[in-house]
Amino acid sequence: MADNHPPATEPEATTSLAKSFEDRMSLPDDKKSTNGAIEKKSAIGANPQANTFTPSNFSWADEVATPIQESSKQADMGKSDSASKADTDAVSHSLNSAQTDGATSWLNGSGLDEPEFDVNVKLADLQDDPNNPLYSAKSFDDLNLRQELLRGLAVMGFNKPSKIQERALPLLLKNPPQNLIGQSQSGTGKTAAFVLNMLSRIDLGTKTPQTLVLAPTRELAKQIAGVATIMGTFMAETGLQIAEAIPQSIARGQTLQGQVVVGTPGTVMDMVKRRQLDVRGIKVLTLDEADNMLDMQGMGEQCQRVLNLLPKNIQVVLFSATFPPEVMTFADRFAPNSNQITLEVEKLTVKGIKQMYLDCPADEDKYSALVKFYGLMTVASSIIFVHRRDTAVELESRLTREGHKVAMLTGGLEGQERDRVFQAFRSGAAKVLITTNVLSRGIDVQTVTMVINYDIPETVGGRPDFETYLHRIGRTGRFGRTGAALSFVHDKKSWTNLMAICNHFGVEPMKLETGDWDEVERKLKAIMKNERNNKAQHLQQGPSKKAEETMVD
Numbered sequence: 001m002a003d004n005h006p007p008a009t010e011p012e013a014t015t016s017l018a019k020s021f022e023d024r025m026s027l028p029d030d031k032k033s034t035n036g037a038i039e040k041k042s043a044i045g046a047n048p049q050a051n052t053f054t055p056s057n058f059s060w061a062d063e064v065a066t067p068i069q070e071s072s073k074q075a076d077m078g079k080s081d082s083a084s085k086a087d088t089d090a091v092s093h094s095l096n097s098a099q100t101d102g103a104t105s106w107l108n109g110s111g112l113d114e115p116e117f118d119v120n121v122k123l124a125d126l127q128d129d130p131n132n133p134l135y136s137a138k139s140f141d142d143l144n145l146r147q148e149l150l151r152g153l154a155v156m157g158f159n160k161p162s163k164i165q166e167r168a169l170p171l172l173l174k175n176p177p178q179n180l181i182g183q184s185q186s187g188t189g190k191t192a193a194f195v196l197n198m199l200s201r202i203d204l205g206t207k208t209p210q211t212l213v214l215a216p217t218r219e220l221a222k223q224i225a226g227v228a229t230i231m232g233t234f235m236a237e238t239g240l241q242i243a244e245a246i247p248q249s250i251a252r253g254q255t256l257q258g259q260v261v262v263g264t265p266g267t268v269m270d271m272v273k274r275r276q277l278d279v280r281g282i283k284v285l286t287l288d289e290a291d292n293m294l295d296m297q298g299m300g301e302q303c304q305r306v307l308n309l310l311p312k313n314i315q316v317v318l319f320s321a322t323f324p325p326e327v328m329t330f331a332d333r334f335a336p337n338s339n340q341i342t343l344e345v346e347k348l349t350v351k352g353i354k355q356m357y358l359d360c361p362a363d364e365d366k367y368s369a370l371v372k373f374y375g376l377m378t379v380a381s382s383i384i385f386v387h388r389r390d391t392a393v394e395l396e397s398r399l400t401r402e403g404h405k406v407a408m409l410t411g412g413l414e415g416q417e418r419d420r421v422f423q424a425f426r427s428g429a430a431k432v433l434i435t436t437n438v439l440s441r442g443i444d445v446q447t448v449t450m451v452i453n454y455d456i457p458e459t460v461g462g463r464p465d466f467e468t469y470l471h472r473i474g475r476t477g478r479f480g481r482t483g484a485a486l487s488f489v490h491d492k493k494s495w496t497n498l499m500a501i502c503n504h505f506g507v508e509p510m511k512l513e514t515g516d517w518d519e520v521e522r523k524l525k526a527i528m529k530n531e532r533n534n535k536a537q538h539l540q541q542g543p544s545k546k547a548e549e550t551m552v553d
């Protein structure tokens with residue numbers, strides 16, 4: 001695969017073929033260093049908390065709505081509604097070994113100390129609105145989960161299931177087990193749905209692998225393993241073990257032990273071939289980001305080969321926010337006779353994400369526009385997506401040379417370096433991450449309030465890449481938070497592709513122009529103000545009585 005044509009997500013297996021440029025680049029530690037103060041106000045990567053909030057210095061971070069604040073309130077109280085102190089301590093212990101974000105903010109994982117705002121939308125309000133994907137009519141207690149899992153959910157602060165969790169769990173947990181294809185918007189809790197299914201189905205009497213999750217990247221595999229570790233804290237007492245099947249996770253000659261295995265398909269294949277992974281006891285196979293995993297131009301063949309190695313008649317579970325029609329046929333074959341929860345394309349965009357685009361005169365103007373844009377506001381954490389690895393490297397060196405503090409991760413980096421960079425970003429030590437599509441899917445870092453499409457996502461053939469756009473912007477606005485996505489256009493092709501993407505999802509992005517930065521600032525403030533008013537109205541009126549189901553079986 002040529003370096004300038006990365007696939008939608010760079011699979012592990014292809015990274016060694018395409019890293020010549022980065023291989024030559026030395027990335028000294030000081031570039032990635034996560035300490036060191038940034039004096040310049042609103043510089044890229046500067047800590048927003050270092051700036052004083054004034055009306056003219058508004059912050060996107062302020063717009064991270066109250067799920068976080070609500071969470072920190074729980075932290076103040078020392079525990080969530082139904083979790084005991086002992087349970088909380090047990091989960092804190094799990095956190096030491098798990099890489100996760102999602103549930104951990106109230107345990108000081110990634111909580112933001114946000115300035116207070118006049119209007120607060122609580123997660124509870126969103127979850128009471130039947131039009132919201134986070135809505136549920138049921139509680140976790142109604143879902144027949146084992147007690148240990150209910151305790152895990154309680155300390156994680158999961159008070160109520162989201163719509164996908166409420167709908168998928170009864171289908172997943174039914175016996176005899178049935179296959180499932182599940183779709184819901186980004187950041188609506190698909191991971192918990194499939195992790196709860198796996199943890200409900202394992203036998204703790206043996207350490208042999210019983211459930212296998214495949215994910216497209218090491219970061220996502222580690223994140224899922226982290227969620228399973230925390231959710232299963234109280235099953236660990238009776239023998240639960242979670243194992244990662246990613247490059248270098250175990251030494252040669254060692255075998256993987258654990259009822260739950262989470263890995264990338266290439267490494268899983270290798271481990272099975274080397275007899276490091278015994279798959280004879282597997283009874284559930286889950287594919288996260290399933291449309292990407294089943295894409296025949298990507299990992300489809302590998303996943304099929306893994307499936308062929310597993311026992312017959314296992315439960316196959318496929319989850320993603322997107323299932324384009326061309327993949328759906330294969331998905332049906334991969335998970336035959338499945339129950340299906342799907343979404344209409346217009347329902348796919350997350351309402352809390354404000355979409356904008358910046359009209360740049362030419363490609364070479366994008367860089368100065370980026371710097372200028374960051375200068376207008378403080379951002380909690382942000383991700384800048386580029387198309388090519390060499391663009392990522394170039395952007396990182398240029399910004400670093402000019403005193404901005406940024407981190408960079410592409411599939412061209414070695415595994416341990418990837419872990420180090422990503423951990424720095426996850427922990428908040430690095431505020432700006434430049435990356436390719438390798439991190440476009442699944443990654444859950446709650447502090448991300450801004451996603452920048454420095455390059456509009458396109459397929460190998462140069463066509464608009466609808467799915468990648470949706471997954472990229474879905475790195476913000478997670479589980480009821482608000483966020484913003486800004487796409488850069490600089491010529492006819494990038495503009496046409498962006499418009500095609502927006503038409504596809506039925507959204508109207510707001511246009512910003514580089515000719516008049518005062519106007520850009522004014523528009524940004526207006527959009528944020530509007531958002532606050534909408535929330536205020538929503539809270540005054542309460543949820544709409546004409547509830548319209550957003551999911552169809």
Ligand SMILES: Nc1ncnc2c1ncn2[C@@H]1O[C@H](COP(=O)(O)OP(=O)(O)OP(=O)(O)O)[C@@H](O)[C@H]1O
Pocket residue numbers: 101102103104157158159160161162165184185186187188189190191192320321441442443444446474478479
């Ligand atoms: N019931 C719940 N209550 C509160 N928070 C939840 C609940 N379920 C999930 N979350 C949180 O929501 C966030 C998003 O969840 P998750 O990563 O599973 O989303 P996803 O649907 O898999 O997204 P993507 O499509 O991007 O992969 C996480 O931070 C998770 O901890």
